Amino acid sequence: MKHYEGYLIDLDGTMYRGLEKIEEALQFVEKLKEHGIPYLFVTNNSSKRPEQFAQVLEDFGLATSAEQVFTTSMATANFLHEKKPGASVYAIGGEGLHSALTEKGFQLVEEKADAVVIGLDREITYEKLAKACLAVRNGAMFISTNGDIALPSERGLLPGNGALTSVISVSTQTEPIFIGKPHSIIVEQALTELGTSKEGTLMVGDNYDTDILAGIQAGLDTLLVHTGVTTRDMLIEKMVQPTYVLDSLADWKLNK
């Protein structure tokens, strides 16, 4: 195995599964720390603030600071700040999205928005979707934090943000700009944040369609771990294989 100067690491399915920690992954990150190798957690979950994810890892016994977490809400706010600084924004989503946008100085409005941003919202209503459709038809930039169609839960696969986003895209016949994995916007930003090169950074995750494709499309080496979504059988059908495939991160050797 090649030496990597930095790691981008997925959270759900990779570091933990819901409320259950993945011990091998936590030990792997402890080793990165010991060796002083930079890493950044990168998540498509837009609903929480980075300090909340850090707390989840802390609760699993891994000392983590908010600066080590990069969410698609942060990437969305950065992207919008670059493309439309000072825009008024109509945002559908959770606390993580709203705080990322306001921290970047965006004004959140209900009408006449310059941009519409949608992230997973478990309090979705017809009125929220109606406002988003009206704004997009009126020319607002249309951004979605991520295109995940399904969300694993103990009940089964629930609708993801990509499925909610489709209400607006189908109704207005306008495609959104997707920020999260597998799209490269979040990966490019995470690399800048981490300060490592594409060639020297490994993307680690459990989901081929988001984590691994994001790495492949951004030109990074990738490591798929079978601790979450993508099984061996699902992987067989994929045209482009990950650089590495492991049952768990216990099998990964750090070469210094």
Next chain:
Amino acid sequence: MKHYEGYLIDLDGTMYRGLEKIEEALQFVEKLKEHGIPYLFVTNNSSKRPEQFAQVLEDFGLATSAEQVFTTSMATANFLHEKKPGASVYAIGGEGLHSALTEKGFQLVEEKADAVVIGLDREITYEKLAKACLAVRNGAMFISTNGDIALPSERGLLPGNGALTSVISVSTQTEPIFIGKPHSIIVEQALTELGTSKEGTLMVGDNYDTDILAGIQAGLDTLLVHTGVTTRDMLIEKMVQPTYVLDSLADWKLNK
């Protein structure tokens, strides 16, 4: 103009626009009555019961009975009764859909449904969409009352039932069976209800993409009136033109 033995007539945009009546259309139906020519109102609006639509027309001065209204909720209940009599149904939608299903004897359930039916629901929630996705992934038959992507309102175009339906179809990667116009299921049933032949029945409506396409696909002659959605400019781009195009139903002559 040819003589037609029966008429299928759209409601919103054809007989009225929201709260505003279309006088020429009301007079046209009065003439059908005088001549004893059978007609049936056919609507993609799943939210109300037929007697409620009849009351709307009554309020505009046109005596109408519930039997003269055929809704996509009724067509949905008929279709399901034919395909899966006795099925347990998880239904998302308004009063019109729920009453059409229970009148056909279907048991409405929250879990372990044999069929999922979705009609426009302005009280849509994440939990409703989640239940629908779980049932469809579990093998339930998936039916949508209609695929309308947008709904005209005084505020602009709001999300239609086809847009809401896409949450379930995108998340589960399962296409629904659409019942309403332009799909032929509703037209075939409406013809049976009216008791006239395909060749002898005219489909009348304001919306090319629903009313007129429904007629074309079911093999009926069609009459587009420019009193609602489809403008002259929009019509130019259509490959298959309606049999007749009029500014209003005042210009239609009944040949006996």
